[in-house]
Amino acid sequence: MTKKIFLNESEMPRQWYNIVADMPNKPLPPLHPGTKQPVGPEDLAPLFPMELIKQEVSADRYVDIPDQVRDIYRIWRPSPLFRATGLEKLLDAPVKIYYKYEGVSPSGSHKPNTAVPQAYYNMQEGVKKITTETGAGQWGTALSFACQQFGIECDVYMVKISYDQKPYRKIMMNTFGANVYASPSNRTQAGRNILAQDPNSTGSLGIAISEAIEMAAQDPHTKYALGSVLNHVLMHQTIIGQEAEKQLEIAGDFPDVVIAPLGGGSNFAGIAFPFLRHNLMHGKNVRAVAVEPASCPKLTKGKFMYDFGDTAGYTPLLPMYTLGHNFRPAAIHAGGLRYHGASVLCSQLLKDGLIEAQALQQLECFEAGVTFAKAEGIIPAPEATHAIAQVIREANMAKLEGKPRTILFNMCGHGFVDMQAYADYFDGKLNNHEFTEEELFGNLPEIDALQPTA
Numbered sequence: 001m002t003k004k005i006f007l008n009e010s011e012m013p014r015q016w017y018n019i020v021a022d023m024p025n026k027p028l029p030p031l032h033p034g035t036k037q038p039v040g041p042e043d044l045a046p047l048f049p050m051e052l053i054k055q056e057v058s059a060d061r062y063v064d065i066p067d068q069v070r071d072i073y074r075i076w077r078p079s080p081l082f083r084a085t086g087l088e089k090l091l092d093a094p095v096k097i098y099y100k101y102e103g104v105s106p107s108g109s110h111k112p113n114t115a116v117p118q119a120y121y122n123m124q125e126g127v128k129k130i131t132t133e134t135g136a137g138q139w140g141t142a143l144s145f146a147c148q149q150f151g152i153e154c155d156v157y158m159v160k161i162s163y164d165q166k167p168y169r170k171i172m173m174n175t176f177g178a179n180v181y182a183s184p185s186n187r188t189q190a191g192r193n194i195l196a197q198d199p200n201s202t203g204s205l206g207i208a209i210s211e212a213i214e215m216a217a218q219d220p221h222t223k224y225a226l227g228s229v230l231n232h233v234l235m236h237q238t239i240i241g242q243e244a245e246k247q248l249e250i251a252g253d254f255p256d257v258v259i260a261p262l263g264g265g266s267n268f269a270g271i272a273f274p275f276l277r278h279n280l281m282h283g284k285n286v287r288a289v290a291v292e293p294a295s296c297p298k299l300t301k302g303k304f305m306y307d308f309g310d311t312a313g314y315t316p317l318l319p320m321y322t323l324g325h326n327f328r329p330a331a332i333h334a335g336g337l338r339y340h341g342a343s344v345l346c347s348q349l350l351k352d353g354l355i356e357a358q359a360l361q362q363l364e365c366f367e368a369g370v371t372f373a374k375a376e377g378i379i380p381a382p383e384a385t386h387a388i389a390q391v392i393r394e395a396n397m398a399k400l401e402g403k404p405r406t407i408l409f410n411m412c413g414h415g416f417v418d419m420q421a422y423a424d425y426f427d428g429k430l431n432n433h434e435f436t437e438e439e440l441f442g443n444l445p446e447i448d449a450l451q452p453t454a
């Protein structure tokens with residue numbers, strides 16, 4: 001049995017896959033919060049280069065990957081696909097388990113797959129600086145690396161609690177040449193407003209997004225980049241699933257179920273959308289399961305409605321499953337999954353019953369992560385442990401029901417810079433978090449007022 005399935009560089013996909021072309025119900029348009037009319041390219045132009053705006057609204061099935069982007073992808077792509085032989089042996093269930101390993105990238109996660117093309121299109125349009133936000137630091141690290149490759153300056157607004165708790169991520173960004181600011185900061189109106197209300201605010205992704213957008217909107221040479229949620233970001237990540245398709249073909253296999261953690265939806269989309277294409281176009285029946293933390297359950301407990309992507313309300317209104325843009329998730333260690341909404345594409349697919357969602361508690365996830373590390377030799381990022389816990393559930397179900405299955409999951413990143421999370425787990429300092437109805441209903445009424453009138 002082959003353990004590791006490599007693709008040659010020449011086999012690296014030449015196009016990204018855009019699922020919009022094949023969706024039975026197309027995503028609803030983003031709306032201008034003032035007029036409640038669909039936003040046009042001119043509304044987005046202060047923040048994004050025109051090529052990315054075109055990709056954001058594109059319905060073309062495939063978009064070419066530029067040669068200069070492919071050249072940089074070669075540093076870590078094609079990424080390996082592993083057969084989880086150690087885990088299979090341990091679980092002793094009628095399952096085959098494969099995982100795509102994105103931890104081999106410069107930042108240790110899938111994020112550079114979109115950071116590199118985003119920096120490239122900005123460079124092509126003469127942009128001098130890119131601002132962004134980062135939660136746990138994965139996205140900031142990826143964008144810092146990508147900007148450095150194309151000679152663009154990079155300013156990162158890092159959620160304060162992570163800035164204080166994860167100094168190594170900040171130093172990685174500095175090493176790649178970026179400036180890193182703890183958010184909320186005094187540099188922006190959005191940050192100053194929050195600090196006036198709560199001088200000890202530990203920040204949130206929504207606040208950091210507001211700060212980064214505010215800085216970009218003020219300067220014609222500065223643009224903004226987002227590491228998840230938007231259609232073009234999800235599309236860039238489809239290189240993961242397209243490579244996995246080819247690697248599974250080499251292994252002579254095809255998945256019954258594809259699993260990934262979901263923060264905004266980009267790594268889930270990346271691995272799952274190319275397989276969903278087989279369902280939409282060729283009558284296959286692959287299950288795609290997105291796994292979210294029980295403390296931030298937008299897919300399983302949230303409402304499908306128009307909401308802002310950030311806290312200050314600078315973004316267009318997006319139709320998505322949301323817990324409300326003022327929702328403050330508990331301080332769990334899977335920082336990349338602590339976002340109040342899910343991408344428009346994943347939300348529409350869930351609404352249409354084309355994907356599944358599962359919410360898991362962090363103790364079960366860390367236990368699964370440690371099991372995986374012992375069996376396979378790779379320490380997963382706290383986000384990735386959510387997929388692993390669901391894989392173990394699937395294996396147990398397969399055993400119970402006597403129904404064999406082939407499972408593919410996304411090992412979206414390694415946890416080498418997250419060892420404090422593991423330390424807290426071993427020291428018994430981590431808790432499960434019960435999401436309450438109050439948390440939900442406290443935030444949604446103000447969003448009711450944002451809905452377009454029917």
Ligand SMILES: *Cc1c(COP(=O)(O)O)cnc(C)c1O
Nearest residue numbers: 138228263264265266267336413
């Ligand atoms: C950012 C991140 C996530 C969550 O973001 P998605 O857009 O949902 O993929 C998950 N895992 C890791 C390792 C991340 O860095």
